[in-house]
Amino acid sequence: MSKHKPVPSNSRKARKYRGTECLNCGQPLDLSDIYCPYCSQLNSTKQLSFKDFFAEFAGSIVTYDSRLRYTLKDLLFSPGTITKRYAKGERLKYANPFRFFLSVSIIYFILQSLITTFTGESAFLNFNEKPNEKEVSSGKTGNNFKLYSNKADSLKVDSVLQKNEMPNQRQVDSILKEKISGVKKDTLETYEYISEKSLDTLSRGERLLKRFSLYNDFYEITKIKSPTVALDSLKHSNTGFNRWAYEKNNSLERIKENPTAFVLYLAQKTPxxxxxxxxxxxxxFWFLYSSKKYSYMEHTVFIFHIFSFVFLGMIISLLPDLLLGFQLFSSLLFILVGPFYFYKALRNFYRQNRFITIVKFVFLSNVFLLGAGLAAFFFFLATAAFY
Ligand SMILES: [Zn+2]
Incomplete structure (x- = not known):
């Protein structure tokens, strides 16, 4: 006991307050136990006072704070070490790897969208360039209908739609007729009406493509936003899928109006x-390092630590990049610092010689670029479908 600091007699830790059973979990205790060996609660029967309550509250903050400090320090400055120690059993010292990764990445995107909101600029993609007005009016946007979808026309439709939420068939027809008669001949030829029946005769892929292009053409001419109204005048059945397909026109419009918001929306799904x-x-990793006695879960923790480092690096780069006006720090992170960190982490965690580590580094980096690229393509495609 001489190792411990002497405790004041009115402290919660004082010997006179100790019990023979843990008040929290019921574990039998010895009077010499300062903490319960099972749940680590202080062995004290002292009634709760304001001072004790406050001390306990402050203590929990300090504990959290020291965990965060250890995690940040080891993660930033000693690649691979944090995973090695975590795998060896130093768990309470560090923040939980999964929770830490999610927190860091979510903090990054909160900061990122704050920056986008206040500066109107996205730090990872510059989408400030507005489409060239000349190109739009000369029809170079790849869609000839742009020529005729001027403001006055769409306003007319809007006013009809606003007066009556569900315009009747006659109104839609007259708008259509008016629109189409005003369209040049060559433009009209690209608008090809396809009935539901003839769509059904096509192969699945072709059917999907034709349907989307028909709905898009129809939308560009009529500016009808409501899928139900549009499907009705196209005489297509009002199914959930068709409504969704038509609804995508509105998404496209939103993307065209604010591409930055769309990119941010996709990027925020990255975590x-x-x-x-x-x-x-x-x-x-498990396959490549099968000779090492790490479990599948420990390899997973290793990867989460690497990703956490990358997001931490991105958070750190935010401010300097914003001040510089271009992405110097985040570029360095992805081109130099990140790969070097990954290599060092592999060396420290798996303890293999330089040559083998470099070979595995190249292999794993390529697996990541290819695999993540492919998976991300489908993931973000699915995400975009719900935009
Ligand atoms: Zn206990």
Missing amino acids: FFLFFFTPIYAFF
Whole structure:
């Protein structure tokens, strides 16, 4: 006991307040136990005072604070070490790897969208360039209908739609007729009406493509936003899928109006994408390092630590990049610092010689670029479908 600091007699830790049973979990205790060995609660029967309550509250903050400090320090400055220690059993010292990864990535995107809101600029993609007005009016946007969808026309339709939420068939027809008669001949030829029946005769892929292009043409001419109204005047059946397909015109419009918001929307899904991609990626580590006695779960933790480092680096780069006006720091992170960190982490965690580590580094980097690229393509395509 001489190792411990002497405790004041009115302290909660004082010997006179100790019990023979833990008040929290019921574990039998010895009077010499300062803490319960089972649940780590203080062995004290002292009634709760204001001072004790406050001390306990402050203590929990300090504990959290020291965990965060250890995690940040080891994650930033000693690649691979944090995973090695975590795998060896130093768990309470560090923040939980999964929770930490999610927190760091979510904090990054909150900061990122704040910056986008206040500066109107996205730090990872510059979408400030508005489409060239000349190109739009000369019809170079790849869609001839742009020529005729001037403001006055769409306003007319809008006013009809506003007066009566569900315009009747006659109104829609007259708008259509008016529109189409005003369209040049060559433009009209590209608008090809396809009935539901003739769509059904096509192959699945072709049918999908034709349907989308028909709905898009129709939307560009009529500016009808409501899928139900549009499908009705196209004489297409009002199914959930058709409504969804037509609804995509509105999404496209929103993307055209504010591409930055769309990119941010997709980017914000990255943490969830990585969260689901990591278990697949970990399989390659498990395969490549089968001689090491690490479990599949420990490989997974390793990957989460690497991703956490990348997001931490991105958070750190935000401010300097914003001040510089271009992405110097985040570029350095992705081109130099990140790969170097990954290599060092592999060396420290798996302890293999330089040559073998470099070979595995190249292999794992390519697996990541290819695998994540492919998976991300489908993931973000599915995400975009719900925009
Ligand atoms: Zn206990």
